Structure formats: structure tokens, C-alpha cells
């Protein structure tokens with residue numbers, strides 16, 4: 001989130017806080033006349049016109065990978081079980097004994113996935 005001044009400049013969140021007084025008492029021509037609040041969705045080169053810091057974007061920062069857990073059987077194509085997982089969640093899921101036919105004790109899993117062998121493995125999405 002950042003503020004848009006009437007001169008078209010962008011003002012970052014930090015400057016909005018530190019310059020709250022300037023914004024509040026703007027003369028309308030000093031660059032502190034805020035006309036809108038906006039979200040920087042995906043511009044990774046948007047800079048604050050006051051402090052010149054880069055204004056974080058909602059999506060351009062979003063480089064954290066997510067993982068998909070697939071059920072693998074030797075005789076069939078991989079089947080997606082769960083998507084959009086963090087690495088730790090994907091790992092935890094695949095480390096669960098119930099997600100491998102060798103260690104699974106839940107009859108429901110065998111009913112769903114067959115007698116085996118099968119197991120779950122994750123990959124980056």
C-alpha cells in the first residue's frame with residue numbers, strides 16, 4: 001500500500017507515517033497532497049518520491065515456491081493430492097506413514113489408492 005500525491009508521486013508507507021504532519025497540513029502544492037491510496041500489485045520498480053526506497057509490490061515479491069504432493073503408483077500417472085503447500089507442509093505430509101502403502105495402516109487409503117505399491121512425493125509447483 002502506498003499513497004499517491006497530486007503531483008503523481010508515490011509515497012511509501014514509512015514516509016506516510018513519518019510525514020503524517022506534512023500530509024495533514026499540506027498546502028496542496030508541496031507534494032504532500034495525497035489524493036489516493038493504492039496497492040502496488042506487481043510493479044517491482046516503483047520508488048517512493050520522498051525517500052527513494054522501493055515500494056514493495058504484492059505479487060512481484062511473491063517468489064516463495066509452493067509445492068504439490070502427488071500420489072505415485074507404478075502403473076498409473078501421478079495423481080495430484082494437494083497443491084499450494086509450503087515446503088514444510090509438503091515434507092510433513094510425505095513423511096506421514098499413512099502416505100505410503102508400505103507403512104499405511106488406514107484401510108480407507110487402500111480403498112482409495114489401491115493395494116499398492118504407492119507413495120506420496122512432492123515437487124515444486
Ligand SMILES: [Zn+2]
Nearest residue numbers: 012015048051
Ligand atoms: Zn518513502
